[in-house]
Amino acid sequence: MTETVSPASARRSRILLVDDEAEILVALTDLLEDEFDILASTDPEEALELLRKAPDVAVIVSDQRMPGMTGDQFLHQARDISDANGILLTGYADLAAVVSALNQGRIRFYAHKPWESDGLRAMVREVAGHCRLERALRTERALLHGLMETLPVGLVFTDAQGRTIRHNVGGGRVVSDEEDVYEADLYPRLEPSEVEMMRARTREAGHDEHLSVYSQNGTQRWHEFTRSALPWPRRPNGDVVPVDERWQVSVDRDVTERMAMEAQLRQDDKMRALGTLAGGIAHDFNNLLAAILGSLELLADMAPPQDEMAMRLLENASESARRGTVLTRRLLEFGRPKSASLQPVALGPLIHGMHDLLVQSLSRRTAEDGRPIGRCTLNMAAVPSDRSLPLVYSDPGQLEMALLNLCINARDAMPDGGCVTIETQVVPATTDGPAHVVVTVADEGCGMSQETMARIFEPFFTTKGIGSGTGLGLSTIYGFLRRCNGDVRVQSAAGEGTRMSLWLPECQKQEVLEQGRTAAVARALKPRRILVVDDEDSVRLVTEQFLRHDGHEVTCASDGSVALQLLADGARFDLVVLDLMMPGMSGRECGEALERIAPDLPILYVSGYADPGSLPEGAFVLGKPFTPQTLRNAVAGALPSNVHAA
Structure with a gap:
């Protein structure tokens, strides 16, 4: 076995010479080594082993008559190892074997012995170039195939009549060369006329974008189709065909999540604008309430204690003003959120102070035609109204907003109505952590799957329809509880309702x-x-x-x-x-x-x-x-x- 390698071999094709006569190999090497890198062997078995070790061989030049294995037999075995193109050297007596090898595709050309030097060199050069083109084509096809398999979008190539040439629609599997499969057949959820309209617009303008919506597994999905005309095929003279005869490529993207995010951002902008307005109004209203409440306090001090009716009226006015204060504070916290201002909080009075607001929020349910539907009730019997529960360390305003948010979520989980229950429980301190007071909001609704529960605290994640929720409520509650050194825990199962528990740390004696x-x-x-x-x-x-x-x-x-x-x-x-x-x-x-x-x-x-x-x-x-x-x-x-x- 001999090998001849040029210093510039990175740009040269490698060829394998096989002949049982060493003199012939020397002559062939002298003829071709100035243009190609040479591997040579007098033994066909050894030559097969060389092919296994040198996959870059582009051309095999083999003698036909060799002891133990003829040239056409050798090239037949070589085809199982390498994609190199074969040239057979033969005499006239071997013509039948040469014709058979040509017909079976095992060789590209053959040359007679003795050969004509310039002709053989040109033949090897042409076969090497052909091999390079074949390999480049296979590489391009493999790259396209791999790209289409891994792309997270649908890709469809069609001819001028709408027949598919290649596509990956349907599980990411790449399909090509299907007989009479039209693009409209790939999208049974779309009307054939809709597909044809997209194709027609592309023929006219060379490009088209189309947004379509359809139901998939009971869920509304939005798909964006982007389509372009390809500069292919070409005329025999190389000219590009008119646009109405060109092939087309269509890209199908599922943009449901993007549409939901855009809707959430628009909703966020609206909420921000509304919050600014609410904050300004609430600020002015707070000035009015400060004057009203202050005046009532002063009047209460001046009113004669024996005048019970006067005292009752003053207390009634003061209580109404205090309720207005609570509503105004919620407007302010909605319009201008603030960081948690932690202080000792008595849970019983705080929760019972929200009773009227929660009842109103739970009862606000109407159908599209305005009919009241699915009335929800509130059960707070398990929450003591006095200060018997230990004080917790929290922000009272943000805690109220968290409870209101959880109650509204519970209401929305019961479209046919039901009962929202609020409970409290004292959890003693353990070696793992301090004592907590747990506030639980429970519903009788549809519950959540394990997959949904794993994502409920992610920002912008929501199971509500577009425009019905921002997906920020639970993530905000989670962040607030973390700032309070507390926690949020969830118990739920599909069809069994949900229990959302806020774990609030007890106040230490020093804080009280x-x-x-x-x-x-x-x-x-x-x-x-x-x-x-x-x-x-x-x-x-x-x-x-x-x-x-x-x-x-x-x-x-x-x-x-x-x-x-x-x-x-x-x-x-x-x-x-x-x-x-x-x-x-x-x-x-x-x-x-x-x-x-x-x-x-x-x-x-x-x-x-x-x-x-x-x-x-x-x-x-x-x-x-x-x-x-x-x-x-x-x-x-x-x-x-x-x-x-x-």
Whole structure:
């Protein structure tokens, strides 16, 4: 066995020479080695082994008459090993074997001995080029086949009459060369006229995009068809055929998830705009409620206790205003979400305080024609209404929103109506974690499969129809509970209803003591000089009267410039109660100016928004509306400890 390799072999074809006469091999090598890399052998069996080790051989030049194995027999076995093209060297007596080998496709050409040098060299060159083209074609076909098998889209090639040439529709399996299978046959859910319209538009414009919707396994699926005319086939002279005679390629994408995401984003934009509007309205409404509630509190102190009817009317008005406060807070938290403000929370009063809102939310069910359907009821018998449950560490506003969201989800899971049950349970501390109070919302609805349960906390995942839900509710609840060092746990099975449990950590004794200490300090606070700055006359009046009732000396200012002028004129104060949202100079700007004039003067900011925005770290903030006690606590917290009574 001999081998001749050129330094530039990467660009040259490799050929195998087989002849039992060594002199012939030397002559062939001398003839071809300047253009090809040469492998040579005098033994057909050895030559077959060479082929196994050299799969890049492009041409086999073999003698016909060899002891032990003729040339055509050798080439027949070589075809099982290699795709190299064969050239048979033979004499006239071997012509019958040559013709048989040609007919069976085992050889590409044959040459007579003795050969003509230029003719044989040209023959080998042509066969090597043919082999390269064959291999390139097979590679392209394999790449196309592999691409079509792995693409997550449907791909269909058709001729000018709509017959399929190749496609992967149906389980990703690539199918080609089917007789009389038309493209419309591949899409039984589409009308044949719809497919033909897409083809016609492509013939006219060279390109087409079409969105179609149909039902698949009981689910509505959206498909996007993108189609183009191919510059193929060509005329015999190489010219491209007219567009109406061209082949076409169609790409079918399932865009159901994309459509759902786009709908969710549009819904999110609408919710954001609605939230901005709701936040603005709620802020103004909070100012009204602050004045109403404050005035009612002051009237209650002035009304004669023996006048029971007057006291009942005042309490009735105050309770209605407090309910308005709860609704306004929810509007604010919807419009301007805030980070969790954790504090000790009494679950029983909080949950029972939501009773009317939850009942209204569960009963709001109508059919498309406006008829009430599937009325849902609420069962809260297992929730104590007093403060007997341990306090939990949470954000009361966000906890209310979480419970409301879970109740609405429970309602939607029962289209024919049913009962939503809220339960509470105390779980003692273990070696694995602290004690918890568990709030469970249970329904009698359709339940969830294991696959759905695995995804319910993913953002934007929803089982509701497009436009019926954003898929953000449970993911928001999950994030909120994590910030509370709590957890959300789910029990459900298809057809058996769902139980969603919020695990809330109990307050540590130190946290409860701190809250009690703040209230005690507020009760022991001695009279101070306080400046109240608010542009709303009614709110300013109520704040002033609350503070005067506690014995403080109060000065009022209607805007920030008046407040600054008072300090510039030499007035001295122990505390400034400053509204954040004022026309002209905002509360934030006024506060910064006050800090420059009197750096040691404490400021208590008052805000009608759920989130007061960017204030200096450690700033004291009181939300509107407020009661005398919440104002008293806030004042005590904002004042330095050395101004408290002993």
